[in-house]
Amino acid sequence: MSSHAAAADAGGSRALRWTQRAIFALALVFIVLYLRRSWSRVGVYSWRVRPLPLLLSVVAFFAFYILNGLAWWLLLRGFGLRSSPTRAIATWSKSILARYVPGNVFMFLGRGIMSYRQGLDIDRVGAAMVYEQALGLCSALVAAALLLPFWHYHRAATGWSLLLVPVMVVLMHPKVFAWLAGWALRALRRQPLTARLSFGTVLALLCYYVATWLLAGVASWLFATAVTGLGADMLATVAAGYVLAYIAGMVVFFLPSGLGLREAFLAAPLAARLPGGVAFAWALLLRVWQTLIELAFVGAAVLLEASVHRGERHGGD
Numbered sequence: 133m134s135s136h137a138a139a140a141d142a143g144g145s146r147a148l149r150w151t152q153r154a155i156f157a158l159a160l161v162f163i164v165l166y167l168r169r170s171w172s173r174v175g176v177y178s179w180r181v182r183p184l185p186l187l188l189s190v191v192a193f194f195a196f197y198i199l200n201g202l203a204w205w206l207l208l209r210g211f212g213l214r215s216s217p218t219r220a221i222a223t224w225s226k227s228i229l230a231r232y233v234p235g236n237v238f239m240f241l242g243r244g245i246m247s248y249r250q251g252l253d254i255d256r257v258g259a260a261m262v263y264e265q266a267l268g269l270c271s272a273l274v275a276a277a278l279l280l281p282f283w284h285y286h287r288a289a290t291g292w293s294l295l296l297v298p299v300m301v302v303l304m305h306p307k308v309f310a311w312l313a314g315w316a317l318r319a320l321r322r323q324p325l326t327a328r329l330s331f332g333t334v335l336a337l338l339c340y341y342v343a344t345w346l347l348a349g350v351a352s353w354l355f356a357t358a359v360t361g362l363g364a365d366m367l368a369t370v371a372a373g374y375v376l377a378y379i380a381g382m383v384v385f386f387l388p389s390g391l392g393l394r395e396a397f398l399a400a401p402l403a404a405r406l407p408g409g410v411a412f413a414w415a416l417l418l419r420v421w422q423t424l425i426e427l428a429f430v431g432a433a434v435l436l437e438a439s440v441h442r443g444e445r446h447g448g449d
Contacts, residue, residue: 179359186358190425192351197429199344201225206337207264210329211256222437223247225430255326262313263329263337269382270300271341276375278342279349282368283401304334349374352398355418360406373401377415395419 201221208215215223227243240261247257277296302308306328314324329337349371356362356370377397398415406414 180361182358182361184358185354189351189354189358189421192347192354193422193425194429196344196348196351197225197426199340199347201433203267203337203340203344204260204264206340207260207329208252208257210263210333210337211260211327213252213256213260215250215252216440218433218437218440219250222433223250225433228426229430255323258323259325259327262317262325263334266304266309266313267334267337267341269379270304271338272345272375272379272382274300274338275342275345275349276372276379279346279368279372279375283372300338301335304331304338306331306334309334345375345378346371352418355421356402356414359417360410360414362402362405366402366405369401373398 198221201224202217204224205215205217205220208220223243223246226246227239230239230242243261244254244257248254273296277294281294303312310325310328317324350367352374353362353367353370356366362370377394380397381394395412395415398418399411402411402414
């Protein structure tokens with residue numbers, strides 16, 4: 133690469149970082165202004181904490197993170213890479229903290245570096261990360277399609293949404309996925325996939341990820357029940373909102389964890405039952421709640437890995 137091209141790339145990267153920071157700051161400003169305007173409704177709302185659903189929300193979110201960490205271990209195994217479950221979960225958990233940095237690139241970079249230091253083949257690790265992102269998005273779309281009839285039934289909309297299920301299955305077929313992934317990686321100036329998973333493995337992982345999204349939806353509903361008193365009739369609504377919020381967050385990847393837009397998607401389905409300001413405030417509370425649980429999970433995963441590693445080292449002595 134010439135010095136002029138390198139300078140142009142560096143300048144473009146700096147401009148992108150400053151653009152991301154400006155968008156992030158603008159999102160924060162709009163959130164503060166919206167809550168300030170809606171504070172009269174938020175302040176007078178009867179916020180009551182119910183301990184049991186709050187505790188169950190912690191358990192469900194913890195299980196969600198454990199299952200996603202295990203999914204990373206299963207992906208590594210699918211590509212013939214040897215790693216213990218505790219190490220794979222710890223590596224995955226440490227890398228997800230970078231989702232709060234604009235662009236999400238540090239999540240992949242950090243996990244790649246940690247995997248390389250563990251002696252894993254970096255090309256196959258990269259392929260596993262590509263599959264992870266594709267499976268996450270496709271499974272979220274499938275989960276949203278399955279939840280739609282229970283959230284807001286409309287014959288035509290339900291029919292079209294359920295068509296997403298076979299479409300996602302086709303897109304994850306090795307031949308179709310290899311072509312799509314190759315096109316996307318070339319557009320991002322990345323190396324093409326050097327390995328692929330079998331169709332049976334992909335289908336099993338797709339179902340696995342759908343189950344994790346449904347579990348996260350239940351965890352979100354439990355938190356909504358704990359602080360707003362929403363009943364079981366809102367379970368599918370809250371769960372669908374959570375999944376759609378994730379999809380929106382992936383689309384606006386330049387915002388750290390989809391700040392602002394995810395909250396809007398979470399709050400919108402609850403507008404019929406809660407005042408707008410209250411629904412948005414709950415969505416922000418959910419982000420804080422899940423972030424605290426995520427940090428606790430990362431700490432637990434890292435401590436468990438260190439404990440197991442010490443045990444193996446002493447056992448070897």
